[in-house]
Amino acid sequence: MKYGIHGILILCLFASCSPRLPQAGLFIYREDDLFMSIVTQDILDVSQDRLDLQTEYGLNSQIIQNEQVEAMLEKDVPLMIVNPVDRLGAHALIRRMASEHVPVIFFNREPIPADLQLADNVWYVGARAEQSAVMQAQLAMKLFGDDPQNLNEYDRNGDGAIQVVILKGQQGHQDAEIRTTTVMESFRQAGYLLDVVGIEVANWTRDEGYERMEAVLDEKEGASLELVLSNNDAMALGAISILRQRGFFKDANGNGTVDRMDEDWIPVVGIDGVPEAVEHIEKGYLYGTVINDSLKIARAVVDLAETVLSGGNPLDLGLPIEGGKYIWVDYRPYTFPDNALM
Ligand code: BGC
Numbered sequence: 204m205k206y207g208i209h210g211i212l213i214l215c216l217f218a219s220c221s222p223r224l225p226q227a228g229l230f231i232y233r234e235d236d237l238f239m240s241i242v243t244q245d246i247l248d249v250s251q252d253r254l255d256l257q258t259e260y261g262l263n264s265q266i267i268q269n270e271q272v273e274a275m276l277e278k279d280v281p282l283m284i285v286n287p288v289d290r291l292g293a294h295a296l297i298r299r300m301a302s303e304h305v306p307v308i309f310f311n312r313e314p315i316p317a318d319l320q321l322a323d324n325v326w327y328v329g330a331r332a333e334q335s336a337v338m339q340a341q342l343a344m345k346l347f348g349d350d351p352q353n354l355n356e357y358d359r360n361g362d363g364a365i366q367v368v369i370l371k372g373q374q375g376h377q378d379a380e381i382r383t384t385t386v387m388e389s390f391r392q393a394g395y396l397l398d399v400v401g402i403e404v405a406n407w408t409r410d411e412g413y414e415r416m417e418a419v420l421d422e423k424e425g426a427s428l429e430l431v432l433s434n435n436d437a438m439a440l441g442a443i444s445i446l447r448q449r450g451f452f453k454d455a456n457g458n459g460t461v462d463r464m465d466e467d468w469i470p471v472v473g474i475d476g477v478p479e480a481v482e483h484i485e486k487g488y489l490y491g492t493v494i495n496d497s498l499k500i501a502r503a504v505v506d507l508a509e510t511v512l513s514g515g516n517p518l519d520l521g522l523p524i525e526g527g528k529y530i531w532v533d534y535r536p537y538t539f540p541d542n543a544l545m
Contacts, residue, residue, distance in 0.1 A: 224255040225282075225512040228275040230268055232288040232312065234260040236407060237437040238475045238495065239286060242311065245501035246284070253509055256284075265292035272296060276303055282512055283307045284504055287314070290377060294318045297325055306511050310504050313377050319528050324511065328503045328530045332381035335474050335493045338536045339382070340389035342491040343430055346463075346470055351394035357470065360427040364396035368419050370433040370442060372407040379407075382434045382474065400428060405438045412441025420449055431471040436480035436492055439473035443488050446471070452488055461487035476537055484539045491538035499532045 231243050243258070250256050257280060261268035265288040272283060276299075283300060285307055287293045293314030298321060300307045306324035313327055347365060348355035354363060369386070372379030383402060390397045400423055403415035412433065419428075431446075433439035446452060446469060455465040462468065468487070473480050476494030483489040503522060507530065510517055522530050536542065 224253065225509070226255045226257065226280050227282040227284055227508050227512065228272065228280045229256045229258045230261060230271060230283065230285045230287075231258065232261050232268070232286050233263040237409065237477055237479075238407075238435060238497070239311065241477060242286075242497040242500055245497045246504055249498075249501045249505045250508075253505060254512070261288045263288055265289045268292070269296065269299075272299070276300070276305065281305060282508055284508060285309050286311045288312075290314055290375065294321070297321045301325075308504055308507055308511075310500060326507060326517070326524070326528055326530065328500055328507065328532070330495055330500070330532045330534055332378045333385050335378070335495065335534045336382040336385035337389050338493045338534055339432060339472050339474060339491075340386045340393075342493070342536050342538060343432065343470060343472055344390065344393060344395065346490060347395075351396070357429060359429050359466075362398075362427075364398040365390070365429050366398045366400050366427045367430040367432060368400050368416070368428065368442075369402045370412055370415060370431065370438040371402055371404045372434040372438070374404055376407075379404075379434050386432055400426065405433075405441070407435055407437055409437045409441035409444075412438030413445045414441075416442035417445045420445065428469060431469065433471065433473045436473035436475040436477045436489075439471050439489060439492075440479060440483065443471055443483065447488075463487075463490070474534075481537070481539075484537065491536060493534045493536050495534060496532050503530045503532060 229246060231239055247256060257275060259271040268288050283305060285296065287309060290312050293309060297318055301322035308326050308328060310328040313329055319325055319327060347357050369383055371383050387397060401419050403419060405411035405415040431442055433442060451467050451469050452461045453467050454461050455467040470490040472490050473492040474495060476492050480489055480492050484491060506520055507517055510520055517524055524530055
């Protein structure tokens, strides 16, 4: 049917020509976190034409993030999507938003279970830190021959133990704490001897991954180093940069590629599966990673937000919601060429 210009003007008087999308606040703990910048972009892409998201970055300060949430409440934004700066900071946020009857979806940094129970309209979307650590350990064990009593050639000094450096994310973050303890526990439970050369806190960043790895190489000069397990890809990429500068990954056997057969190759394993890490795996520098599925996280967050804002029931989403509170997204391991990205 054709309305002509007058018809369109009359229609626009009765119904808005560009219908307003439901608004929500999106709060990210800091802007320069590699993995979070990917999740944020995925959320913005998935929410296109569905939600009008107002994004704020918390400069790694819970105080600043609280002020940003407060300002959004003053503007009557009806739902908040929060990646908290500090998991304990969620407590005050939940109470404040409950006092205004504003629902909140947390993601990536998990509030403690008791806090999630403080109010009804509060959820968490994320991935299980234990699962990523178990998969990371399995990737490394496979490389060492899957037989703890008989390590293969990657036990460079032949002492029957694996000399490992662990790069740890931000202290207190559930992913940093659980990934670190669970990855070591997985080796021990499978019967491997781990000789932990260092557990270095590098706060999720590439620069600190570089610096902490550099410090280990300086302090433990001459010591055997057989494995680097990083709580995330960004720190692993930083570690690879300094390892390359110090003579690792130089194609010792001169076959034209950096590969696992080179004596100067050292297995580094990350978590997240960011594009640059995948490239590093395909070029032979990073042995593997565990994919933290940013797109699935984004879809779950946006589907849940849209349902809640339209007055629907989250249980009708078709996603399992554990205890009415948690939506879990699975990790998956990735090495090349053993398994390709799915
Ligand atoms: C990711 C890290 C990221 C952190 C931020 C973790 O789940 O693996 O890369 O820095 O979340 O909270």
